[in-house]
Amino acid sequence: MKLLPTLFAGAALVLSAVTAQAEVRFGVMNESYPPFFAKDASGEWHGWEIDLMNAVCDEMKEKCSIVEISWDGLIPALQSKKFDVIWSSMSNTAERSKVIDFTDKYYNTPSTLIGPKDQKPGATAEDVKGKTIGIQVSTIQSEYYKKYFAGAAEEKTYQTLDEAFQDLASGRIDYVFGDSLALDAFLKSDGGKDCCAKMGNVADDKEILGAGVSGGLRKEDTELKAKLNAAIAAVRANGQYDAINKKYFDFDIYGAK
Numbered sequence: 001m002k003l004l005p006t007l008f009a010g011a012a013l014v015l016s017a018v019t020a021q022a023e024v025r026f027g028v029m030n031e032s033y034p035p036f037f038a039k040d041a042s043g044e045w046h047g048w049e050i051d052l053m054n055a056v057c058d059e060m061k062e063k064c065s066i067v068e069i070s071w072d073g074l075i076p077a078l079q080s081k082k083f084d085v086i087w088s089s090m091s092n093t094a095e096r097s098k099v100i101d102f103t104d105k106y107y108n109t110p111s112t113l114i115g116p117k118d119q120k121p122g123a124t125a126e127d128v129k130g131k132t133i134g135i136q137v138s139t140i141q142s143e144y145y146k147k148y149f150a151g152a153a154e155e156k157t158y159q160t161l162d163e164a165f166q167d168l169a170s171g172r173i174d175y176v177f178g179d180s181l182a183l184d185a186f187l188k189s190d191g192g193k194d195c196c197a198k199m200g201n202v203a204d205d206k207e208i209l210g211a212g213v214s215g216g217l218r219k220e221d222t223e224l225k226a227k228l229n230a231a232i233a234a235v236r237a238n239g240q241y242d243a244i245n246k247k248y249f250d251f252d253i254y255g256a257k
Helices: 003-021 048-060 071-079 140-148 161-169 180-187 222-237 240-248
Strands: 024-029 064-069 101-107 111-116 132-136 154-158 175-179 196-201 213-217
Touching (some): 024 048, 048 222, 048 240, 071 213, 101 222, 111 140, 111 161, 111 180, 132 140, 140 154, 140 175, 154 161, 161 175, 161 180, 175 180, 180 196, 213 222
Parallel strands (some): 024 064, 132 154
Antiparallel strands (some): 101 213, 111 175, 111 196
């Protein structure tokens, strides 16, 4: 008879441990990437992608948390189960899909070149000939460079876009190549509004640039993928997506259907 309380107590401890771990952990790049995510002075994360994450978690009725990882460490950290879903403006590309799975798209924007205001606009190989292009490592823009610009321009890689922006503003490089919204945010900032301007969007190549930004998942996590897809669809259908969109943008960030 004395074994029963012990047995129940053990079961309760196991249940408590399971409950304590019952949350969805979202992997976010550990640097500011406005307007998508950034930390305030108190250390809290804010931004478009964080608001969408919270709406999706509410829809799933799941407790969620954020795990900070360097950009080039996101996929390895996902695979080693340090978190459950990459939620960090990662494009769904054919190359990445070889090693991880993706949710449905939750936004899509073009890739853009920016440069000094006195530089001639243009975003082709001929336009960048003989120039140096700053690109964040392990990005779709780096892959695009290899296919379209490698024979014309030099690539200088950076761990963060902020480092590339600093070199552009100081004249150490000729262009920065990245997602249009992240680059637009720099052009509107104190560091970018006087020195630099948009040179143009590059020609689309879905094989490299992908089918839009999505949540990255381990291939075996099919149940979580289904829940996230259902929540993304619900948030778009019930008006929450539009409300979050209007908080940050004056256009539809979702892109072409």
